[in-house]
Amino acid sequence: MSAPSVPSAGTHADTRRVELAITGMTCASCAARIERKLNRLDGVTASVNYATENARVDHPASVGVDDLVATVEKLGYGATVPTPADTSPADDRPGPGDADVLRTRLLVSLALTLPVVVLAMVPAWQFTSWQWLSAILAAPVVVWGGQDFHRAAWTNLRHGAASMDTLVSVGTLAALGWSFYALFLGGAGMPGMTHGLSLTAAGGPDAIYLEAASAVTTFVLAGRFFEARAKRRAGDALRALLDLGAKDVAVRRDGHEERIPVDRLVLGDEFVVRPGDTVATDGVVVEGRSAVDASAMTGESVPVDVGPGDRVSGATVAVGGRLVVRATAVGADTRLARIARRVEEAQNGKAEVQRLADRVSGVFVPVVIALSLGTLAVWLLLGAGASAAFTAAVAVLIIACPCALGLATPTALMVGTGRGAQLGILLRGPEVLESTRRVDTVVLDKTGTVTTGEMALVGVTPLAGVDEDELLRRAGALEDALTHPVARAVADAARERLPELGGVLPAAVDVAARDGLGVRGTVEGRTVVVGRTRLLDAEDVAVDPGLADAVARVEARGATPVAVAWADEAGVLTARGVLAVADTVRATSADAIAALHGMGLRTVLLTGDHETVARAVADEVGIDTVIAGVLPEEKAEEVARLQSEGAVVAMVGDGVNDAAALARADLGLAMGTGSDAAIEAGDLTLVRGDLRVVPDALRLARRTLGTIKGNLFWAFAYNVAALPLAAFGLLNPMIAGAAMAFSSVFVVGNSLRLRRFTPRGGAR
Structure with missing residues (x-):
């Protein structure tokens, strides 16, 4: 648990970064609460992601990992440091939210709830003492089916906090408790009692709410199940990426081949790749020739011929002859590992638009509880009767789940970045999305980018x-x-x-x-x-x-x-x-420039070459403006000059001499075929050297940002519209529960549409 963390890039020399796997979170307010508590530690900066169940924490040496874990555990949640071998996304971890556990609980609860709801809805079917059968069926649904909500609510109560589970637990237990009170101490238990289902808060003193208590529990369980399943699907792209790598490899040692697990490869080992084999790790070909299919990693549909001296990447597939490759990178240093790491980092981050949602979620639950109590008091003061007042108060508790707010950004990011990884488009972090929306000028390096x-x-x-x-x-x-x-x-x-x-x-x-x-x-x-x-x-x-x-x-x-x-x-x-x-000139450059112009973007060629050469290239591909004869150290200055003129600049480059300009631009797009310095300086990395991926990358980033904003709008709109309806007694708690569950499923489903993003250019 106290595995050492490593210094993070871009932080103070004494600051370290650690990733924590968080268990026990059930809604966005849980994540906000953990994040707030961690950030109160001296020198700690934490970001907690509800959808991925991860926390990224930058901490000084004076605050150990054990201190971070203890802080999370004191709040009633679990925290561990994933081992290097644990490469599965967070939603694969077992726990109360596991889809298989939820499926069993949901199916049993649904089977018990259906007769309760049907009997409550159809007075003609309400036989003598039907209400007691409903009580027998509803009680295990609320108590057993909703056990996770009650357990989380109790844990929060012990720590002086509240969450979405508090709302559901209090609401369903109150509805069940009122019903049992009416059955045992009121007149609801009398033989021959009947009542119809009301969509509003109307009800008499002997009204029972067994259908509301069991249906709300079932609806919330259904929402959790579909949410867990959708989150698993959202992480499919990353899991598929991690599964690309070979599991074992034939290594040449002492004049003969020996098959070993791929994690035992060391630098300098020579290994054999036969037709159909997956290249075990990054390396240089020392013998043989073959076509290599890199489509799963880069989106490039046409295999590339390689021979002695050519570099190959792990997780690509030989489709031609036999190769002997010398390993130049292993483990976490391979291209596949770096890609997966970049995708995970992007999924764990937060866009600026999500921070507002986090702040709202952090205070939402206490406000809703206060609003529920206020609703109860107002209805009683107006003389509406205890039953109607109770119904309205419970509906407020149940309708107000902020779960959709917490899922709005992370699920869209998970799907968008996963789809990008399939297409060879790597997003550094969610904050990049804001930049893509504002970009109006694309500056392109010539050598190695356009050419x-x-x-x-x-x-x-x-x-x-x-x-x-x-x-x-x-x-x-x-x-x-x-x-x-x-x-x-x-x-x-x-x-x-x-x-x-x-x-x-x-x-x-x-x-x-x-x-x-x-x-x-x-x-x-x-x-x-x-x-x-x-x-x-x-x-x-x-x-x-x-x-x-x-x-x-x-x-x-x-x-x-x-x-x-x-x-x-x-x-x-x-x-x-x-x-x-x-x-x-690259064969695809003209198409890429045309696509950028089609998006309404201005293009600029920035190069150190002579004006005549630069102008000839620009004319051939259709670039608007040429800035030639620029020294490498002056490229960043030219980007700054364009920015001073009001342009929002995206810079596309591949060389060491482009790194400063990539960092200076509002959005840096690094060609993955270029230098490591350029790739590290870029906000977006295009895994292969096809310029047509640039407009695809911008389109995907903009589409992801649009999905996030759409999710947040509907999540906010849902709560803004539903809370007054519930407070005014216009929603039965059962209807409120169904609407609340639907809001979370809608947000996740909307995010999953990004999986169908279709590139128009060089991506697959």
Whole structure:
């Protein structure tokens, strides 16, 4: 129970963070009460989530975990520190709220309640002494079926507090107690007594409320059961994510394979992945080639080919050949673990809109009890009779359950973030949702975000009398001797476009690289020069008049010109043509920008590249504004400048040089294919490098926020409308109980609609 906690990011060096699993909570006011008590401890900041049954606590070293647990237990609830192996969401924990326990109790209570309600509703069926049969059937429903409510109410009473269970327990026991009083001491027990069901607080001195007591208990049990089942469904996405990982793995040790549990893998282990196997953990391929299906983690529907030197993530599936992978991360450091952790953190947090609901729930129950007593007193003073006054007071107690308020935000967050995880969209926390609603400008980094970040040959322009294949073959052969990105692009294109070479380029000898300019060497017995036009000048190359025009055309399209020259039979170096190399635009970028424009957002390209190159990329994909020639340290300043002009900025980036800008923006969206620094600085992480996920992420976040606000509106509206009706005697307690249960089920059901969120872009 006193497992050590770790320092939390972004907190004081002496502050630690611990996650506590809370048991015994039955409504939002329970969560608010625990949160208030923890926050009163010196230096402690706590957030308690009713839906996930978790508490996230930042505490100083002077306040130990045992102190936190003891504080919660003093309030009558349970608290434990989940072990590392306990990765199940909170609603899987056994306890009074477990769906299986609730189902049994609900079914038995329903079977006993139905005849009680039917007899009360149909006077013609009220045989002699029917009321005593109703009492025999209703008593176990209220006492046994509602035992959790009574137990929680008693615990709260001992600690001088009240909760939703207090309202239900007092209301149902009062209705049962009044009924037994009327049966044993009043005239209700006389043979032949009959009465009809009233939807209001009307009733005579011998009225009994057995149908109200048993029906309210059954309705509340039904609401709890459907709520527990819906919460379990809301956590399905996270559970599915956690279940993706392999359970065992074939490790190569001492020259042979050994199958071991995946948790025994250590860094540096080499393990075998056969077709159909799940990759056990993050690593680098050392042998073999295969297509890898990452759809369950990233939403990418097309498998990606990998080979030696390529990175693979745990929980992806090999669908092609056999691979041997060297583990580079294990346990909590894997990509899957980090994704699951990010999802859980988002689900455990609270949006600003929920904090108002928490404050209301914290004071709601005492106010309702006071209102119920006031209703009783007013009705008695008006001479309406004890029975009618009692009925109205009980209806106030039962109708006022604040459970829907407590479920409004957490259930929507659980479903929304779970659906996002399935689509490769990770939300850092619920506070991010507010930012997505206000964003009006999307700033995009160029390299690695709008473009692939990889240089490629995009054009070949031979001069008069020069064969295009010969130009590409000799340039590719010379560039193949270098590792520069431009050189690799030329050499790879030569292999791909000249299949008659069988993937083998002519050998280059006497290769001499000129930093920043290009390279000179000998290919097929001819001196060849490849590089900038300045290198041709330095090598006294005879320049064809068409060379300058070809270079100008390449630059105009935003690509890098690479001039090629070689010697003729007389040994005279002559310009032969120009190659165009560029950082290629992602095939999906134009669709993504169109989708952002369709949402009414302005787009800005922010890059350190030359204005001409940046403008060419922006024109190709349809970006509105270009800010070019910006140094890495100036990107955050440009974001701040846009904000000073009134823009609410979302920044999309992937590199280390984007981290400051991502942090400075109102909303940071980090491409998951980028650097760890960028991912940590972002508010939203897009697991894969498809820009079309950006509008999907914004749409999902906005949809989740809209669902939360809709939930809160209906939860507040329900209480605002129902309480006066109950106080004025216009609601029978049984009807009030049904309405109260329905409100909680409605809120959870509304949240579950987020599971059907359909992406329009790159997500699955």
